[in-house]
Amino acid sequence: MRAAVSDLPISLEHVDIRANETAILRDVSLRLTPGPPTVLIGPNGSGKTTLLRVAMGMLAPSAGRVTWGGREGVAPLRRAIVFQRPVMLRRSAAANIEYALASIGAARDEWPRRTLELLALVGLAGLGNRPARKLSGGEQQRLALARALAREPEVLFLDEPTAALDPFSTKAIEDVLRTVAARNVKLVMSTHDLGEARRLANEVMFMHRGRVIETGSGAAFFSNPKTDEARRFLGGELLV
Ligand SMILES: Nc1ncnc2c1ncn2[C@@H]1O[C@H](COP(=O)(O)OP(=O)(O)OP(=O)(O)O)[C@@H](O)[C@H]1O
Ligand SMILES: [Mg+2]
Numbered sequence: 001m002r003a004a005v006s007d008l009p010i011s012l013e014h015v016d017i018r019a020n021e022t023a024i025l026r027d028v029s030l031r032l033t034p035g036p037p038t039v040l041i042g043p044n045g046s047g048k049t050t051l052l053r054v055a056m057g058m059l060a061p062s063a064g065r066v067t068w069g070g071r072e073g074v075a076p077l078r079r080a081i082v083f084q085r086p087v088m089l090r091r092s093a094a095a096n097i098e099y100a101l102a103s104i105g106a107a108r109d110e111w112p113r114r115t116l117e118l119l120a121l122v123g124l125a126g127l128g129n130r131p132a133r134k135l136s137g138g139e140q141q142r143l144a145l146a147r148a149l150a151r152e153p154e155v156l157f158l159d160e161p162t163a164a165l166d167p168f169s170t171k172a173i174e175d176v177l178r179t180v181a182a183r184n185v186k187l188v189m190s191t192h193d194l195g196e197a198r199r200l201a202n203e204v205m206f207m208h209r210g211r212v213i214e215t216g217s218g219a220a221f222f223s224n225p226k227t228d229e230a231r232r233f234l235g236g237e238l239l240v
Helices: 048-056 093-103 108-121 137-150 167-182 194-200 218-223 228-234
Strands: 010-019 022-032 038-041 063-068 079-082 155-159 186-190 203-208 211-217
Touching: 010 048, 022 048, 022 063, 022 211, 038 048, 038 194, 048 079, 048 155, 048 186, 079 137, 093 108, 093 137, 108 137, 137 155, 137 167, 167 186, 167 194, 194 218, 203 218, 203 228, 211 218, 211 228
Parallel strands: 038 186, 038 203, 079 155, 155 186
Antiparallel strands: 010 022, 010 063, 203 211
8 A cells, every 4th residue: 555645756965975084975966756767877986885775764864965755764664675785584585575575564365476476576486485595696686676576665776686697687687677667666776787777777877986977868878978987987997
């Protein structure tokens, strides 16, 4: 059952994140709005994972403000995040999904059907009884996606969701993500796979050294990047 209020748009206003004396995010202002996916790209260490954690509400800004649907401090009931190295419960794959279903208060007699559906959706049909921690890296990434979707989020954050996947599995997961996006779930994902960014991004945010230095449509960004850093990054030259 959907609550009437929405977590969208998510708005960051002049957000800084500092760890000790190091600036990790610097004066980041942006809005994540309903609609097709937003993709974060940028070199290693540019702040993508940190930005996802801030927008999820897991990390409070050192300065600046974050709001969800205009409100501050909104509990992440309608948001889910899939990390690059997901941590699985020491239970079966199916039990990991059931745990998520329980957390949103899904009726217990719905669990088996929903679990099978979700396992099938991410290409893990038949693996429900396997211990989750014994699954391969790519399988765990898919299970993490299923577990996040079990919570029926309005916004789904994904940190390099296909990083551990082979090309065939990558395509399969991209198809799942397209299906999810078509159901009006807002996807916000980071990736190092520029092909994937081109295929999925409606909007691209390009990060460099803790700042979002370019935002635009995927088509415009890839054909005509505005900043020198983005041009060099797309040319494979920009390392940090
Ligand atoms: N808690 C922390 N304490 C100190 N430094 C941190 C902390 N968290 C992140 N950093 C640093 O902040 C920078 C940004 O990290 P982040 O993980 O957000 O980058 P990223 O863009 O996701 O990189 P990658 O592409 O490698 O995943 C990195 O230099 C990282 O070492
Ligand atoms: Mg990262």
